Every structure is written in structure tokens, then in C-alpha cells.
Amino acid sequence: MRRTLLFIPAIAQKFLDKAHERGADAIIIDLEDAIAPDAKATARNILPKVVAGLTARNLEVWIRINATPDLLPLDLAAAVIPGVTGLMIPKVEHAATITAIDAEMTKLEAKAGMASNTIGLCATIETPVGILNTAAIAAAPRLRSLGLGCEDLAAAMGVAPLHIFLRGPGQTVALAAAAYGLESWGVAGSIANHSNTTRFSREVRLSRALGITTILCIHPNQVTIARGIYHPTADELAWAKDVVAAYEKSKGEGIGSITVRGQMIDEPIYQRAKRMLPA
Secondary structure, X not given: OOOEEEEEEOOOHHHHOOHHHXXXXXXXXXXXXXXXXXXXXXXXXXXXXXXXXXXOOOOOEEEEOOOOOOOHHHHHHHHOOOOOOEEEEOOOOOHHHXXXXXXXXXXXXXXXXXXXXXXXXXXXXXXXXXXHOHHHHHOOOOEEEXXXXXXXXXXXXXXXXXXXXXXXXXXXXHHHHHHOOOEEEOOOOOOOOOOOHHXXXXXXXXXXXXXXXXEEEOOHHHHHHHHXXXXXXXXXXXXXXXXXXXXXXXXXXXXXXXXEOOEEEOHHHHHHHHHHOOO
């Protein structure tokens, strides 16, 4: 399970050179918002070099592409290359968008000598229409995750990207992702003000409580904060070990419900505890 993802602009070489030091579970090379229009072509052209440099350091690489009609075909042709784990598609509103991209990627993978479905997709939901269609989008092919685009969604609604607004959309995305076995990426809050670590910490904790599996970050400090929050504490791990050991013993004796540390333990709680422990 990925817990932290770090955006790095495709042309920010000094940040790319240090990507392996940041502790993120994967790097998202950004071709979209972080790249000015007149630098888009340059960013596409250097992708093979950028991807090779990151994968040489054993980093997982995703690419956020542009979804506008003029840029999408160019970005797909540039990004479907060996070494890329997945593509992040912005502002997805309908499942048909992902279906069409999947078909084009299958052609590009074959052209590159890659097996079909080698590269996954993240559908980013960041408009009101996308939120209303989240469940249908989650059933689209090739998806590995759903993303919550907090800033764009808040802007579309004319409100600030505060948790009080984003907790509803955040849980919608998290529920749809869980229903289809996908990860859910994002923060039910803003990631733009990376210097306000107190606010970010609070919103990451709230996002975890909503069921969001993976935190999107734009600064290394955010990666450190999110990793600390998503990693079980020593007390949580000790509780999980006690629950798993006691429940598995009780099941072997034909008992389906027990008490551990004053708490009733049955199958759902056992499964939650089991997921907390290393495989």
C-alpha cells in the first residue's frame, strides 16, 4: 500500500536529483499544473531521461499528464514508456474518459513492446460532476487508484479547500475506491500551504479517519508528516499483535468472538488488526 506520493515537476532537475532522499513511496512527475504552457514540450521530451534516472534509484514513477484535448494525445505518447508504473489523469468526470485512454494506451504499449495493462491509471476527481459520477468511474478499466483534487474541486464550488467541505467528497472517493479494490489518493484539505505543518498534520489525520489510503504531497516535509501519521504507533502494533494472536487461537477452538484488552473482538476487528501488521 502506497502511503505517500510526492509531486515533482518534470523540469525541476535539482528536486529530481534528491527524490530518492525524500522517503515517499512513489514519485509523481508533473506535466500538468507545475509546467508552464511554453515548457510543456520540453517536459515531454525529457521524460525518458527523467524516468530512467528515478527508476535507477529504485523509485516508483507515476506521471500526471494533461487531460485537455490538445495535450492529452501528446502526453500519452510521451508517457507510455518502460519504467512508468502509472499515469494520473486530471479532472475525470466520466468513466468513458478512462475507457478511451485505456484503449489508446493498449496501442501505445504494443508499439513500445510492452504487455497490455503494464501501466496503470489514477483517475483524479476534482469537479462536481466527477464527484457525482465517482462510483461509475471507479469501475473503469486499468485503474489502480482514485484521486481527490481538493484545490480544483473547492475552486469549482467557490469555497476554500477546508476539511469541513472536503470531508464529504473525500469519503465519497475513499468509499468508491474501496468498493473496487483501489487506493484512494489525496487530502481532505489543502496541500498548497506546505509551510503550515500544523494544519497539514490535522488534515492528514482527518483524511486517514475518512479512509483515504494515500497522501499526496508537494513538499518533502509533508511526506515526513504523512508517513508518521500513517505508520502504526508502537501501542497500535502491540494491540494488533495481541488481537491477531488471541483471535486466531480462538478460531482454532471454534470460538468466533472474544475479548482482548476489554474490547470485543470479532472478524471485522481481527481483519483490521491483521492489516496493521507487516506481511
